[in-house]
Amino acid sequence: MPDRFPISTEKSPNAIMEVILRLKIKDAMVTKVITADRNATMRDIQNLMKDNKISGVPVLDSCRLIGMVSVNDIIHALDKGHIEEPAIDHMTKSLVVLEDDMPLSFAISYFDKYSYRRFPVIDKNRKFTGMLSSRDVLSVMLQELNKEIKELEEKIVNERDELPNQIARDFFIKKFDFENAGKSSFELKKLLKEKNVSSAVIRRASVASYELEINIAIHSEGGRIVYLVDDEKIEIIANDTGPGIENVDRVVEEGYSTANEWIRSLGFGAGMGIPNTKRVSDEFEITSEIGKGTSVKSVIYLEKKNESE
């Protein structure tokens, strides 16, 4: 079967399968629908279509669906000269309908199977209740998947294996998400405070983490930041998924930046991020591969090993 619909009921990951089985057609369908009654003429329906900019009108007998009039039916009626005649004689009567209690997966397979762009929906008493288009399916899917993925992301954080005496935290950072950039550094700060780490060390860790977070938001396609804290040190590991840095040596230099004006107007992008991170770190490592991504590791010891610098 060709994959006409972007989500398939056969090959999709479990999370998506769960969503399309959990969601019912009634969660996605539109209930405010322009309908015509059994006495309408084809002309009446043509006017309904014109006035409401729609391309299909269900015909009802009280609440029961008895047919559909499509633009094609109207063209045909105009062509054959029966536009003034009752719709009931010229509408499409053999309809493919969906039931509102069916899972959304059912509708998705229907969109695959038939070439219709929308389906009328009835309830179990065969009463007409709404219409479902592929657009409705997509919008409800997107909303639901957003929720689902958020939950999954949170799960990953909790499932990370921690060594004894080690605290691990894991955060996702999205591209250009300046609203939330800084949130994970805030969490790190909170965690270190609870651990009674000295304020000077907290400050250095916060600066390193915050700069790395901002870097992911500004320069990458998105990434993750991981904190590993034990009784000896704080490790901050920032990984992104691209585009990678061509000349890693240069970003360690102060003032080297590829940021645009828009980012600069936010108070960042002056080429200080990586040098700042390096300055507050006891150990610092950066590796990058074009097309793959960049990885930065900053280690800060809770107690200064020696005061050589």
Place this chain on the structure above:
Amino acid sequence: MRDKIFISDIVKKVDAMMLYQGEQDYVRWVVSSGLMSDVLTTEETEILLVSSLSTTQVVRTADMVGANAILLCCGKPVMMDTMKLAEELGITLLSTAYPVFETCMLLSPMFQKEK
């Protein structure tokens, strides 16, 4: 450690509006920049951050360096998000109509005494 300068005195000095009263009623030093990465290099603590930017990242930055208060200059309109974040992080948020340079000039006599 540097002397405490009360935020109420700063408010009077630069004719500031108190947008949010945070946890601390003093600062010890002033850091002024439109570049948040510069602010992050400061070694001073319990500072007043003076900036002409008014985005949420100014508040985030203030929090990272342990600032007690933020003074937004040039009478810039302050976004709701910025206010909310200051509240959430307990950082005092002030606004003045003076530009950054004038603001710093007015404040500098208050901070003249060395430790």
